[in-house]
Amino acid sequence: GAGPEILDDHVGLADQVENGVRSFGGTTSMMFRTIARNKRSVTLDLRAPEGADAILDLVRQSDVIIENFRPGTLERWNLGPDRLAEVNPDIVLVRISGYGQNGPYKDKTGFGGVAEAFGGLRHITGYPDRESVRAAAPIGDILAGLHGAVAALVMLLARRRDGAHSRPAVADVALYESVFMAVESLVPDYDAYGINRERTAGNLPGVVPSGVYPCRNGSVMIAGNSSRVFGRLMEAVGRPDLANDPTLADGDVRYQREAEIDEAITLWTTQYEAAEAVTELDAAGVPVGEILSAADIVDNEHFRSRSMLQSHKIRIEDDLEEVRMPGVVPQFDGVATPVRWVG
Known part of the structure; x- marks a missing residue:
């Protein structure tokens, strides 16, 4: 089938994406076109009748219906959940806001970057000897969107079920809570072990070995932190003594010997080009990948084979340019979902 129809309503005020976010040419940014692909857009002033x-x-x-206004905004416009249900009793509403629809902070302005700080992610991101950093992607916004999509599906499934059961019609998704879900055991570790996690560069505490390792050109990401994979990794880098050390089957012991293990891996990776290191470790059954830039991604055979790069003619300034847009996740029944149009 054609799939669901998505209408993106830019309400009244000029759209924030189009005002100050990554427009390097033309009248419409690639960020907006990427976010709005396969959606239909309309601009309405909901304050007007x-x-x-x-x-x-x-x-x-x-x-x-998905909305991301500050709590109470739809109600002030007489478009709250009760009014929407009068018009369509089967409608389900997903409300995304910075801090949720209730609680002492509900009226605060909330953007994704602030949610990443408030939800605990920013504090543990970066190097310990300097200020925290933000990931170079809108993590808070993306996570909230995914939680909102799941909430919508839950409510639609509940609506279709027969029998006497709860049929929720309004989902409350807070940006900061979506981020808080991603930091996993941050608070349980604090309560159970007294560990107030700090920044540890690119590694997760206790997950050893896992990180970025330098090669002769560039670097690779290696995840050898399960006991079986660790043994294969140590054999591959020429350290059978570490592979056969029974104490290193314990992740806590590997964590204590992290510097030694990382040094062994680095001594091996620096002898190879990044692609060569990937080939060797792939053959050994070790999760590994090159660190790809945009220029690398557009030349990658796997991205192309799964239609994760779909070309469209887009007018930029006065010329039509061939632009490769991200594909759609997930695939269904082994068939890639086409990008039918861009925003």
């Missing part, structure tokens, strides 16, 4: 009426007409024909 005509805009509100247009939204309610769309609600009558829709299954899911």
Whole structure:
């Protein structure tokens, strides 16, 4: 089938993505086109009666509404959950905000970067001897969107089930809580062991060996932190003594000897080009990958084979340019989902 129809409503005020976010040429940024691919867009002023009426007409024909205003905004426009349910009793509503629909911080302005700080991620990201850093991707926004999508599916499935059971119709997704879910045992480790995690560069505490290792050109990411993979990795880098050390089957012991293990791996990787190191470790059954830039990705056979790079003609300034857009995740039944149009 054609799949769900997604309408992206840019409400009243100029869209934030198009005002100050990564537009290097032309009138529409590639970031907006990427986010809006396969969506239809319309701009409405919901504070005006005509805009509100247009939204309610769309609600009558829709299954899911997703909004990301500050709590109370839709209610002030008389477009809150009760009003939407009057128009379409089957509608499900996903509400995404910085701090959630209730609690003492609910009225605070919230963006993804602030949520990453408040949710605990920023404090543990970066090097211990300097200020924390932000990942070069909108982690908070992406995680909240994924949690919102899951919430919408849960509510739609509940709506379809027969019998007497709860049928939730409104999901409350907070940006900071979506980030907090990603830091896993941050707080349980604090309560159980008194560990207040700090920044540890690119490694996760206790996950050894796992990290970026230098090669003759560039570097590779190696994840040898399970006991069986660790043994194969040590054999591959010429350290059978470490592979056969029974104490190193214990992850806690590997953590205590992290510097020794990392040195052994680095001595081996620096003898190879990155691609050669990947080939050797692939053959040994060790999870490994080159660290790819955009220029590397567009030349990568695996990205191309799975249609994760889909070309479209896009007007930039006065010329049509061939632009490779990200594909769609997931594939269904082994068939890649096409990018039918860009925003």
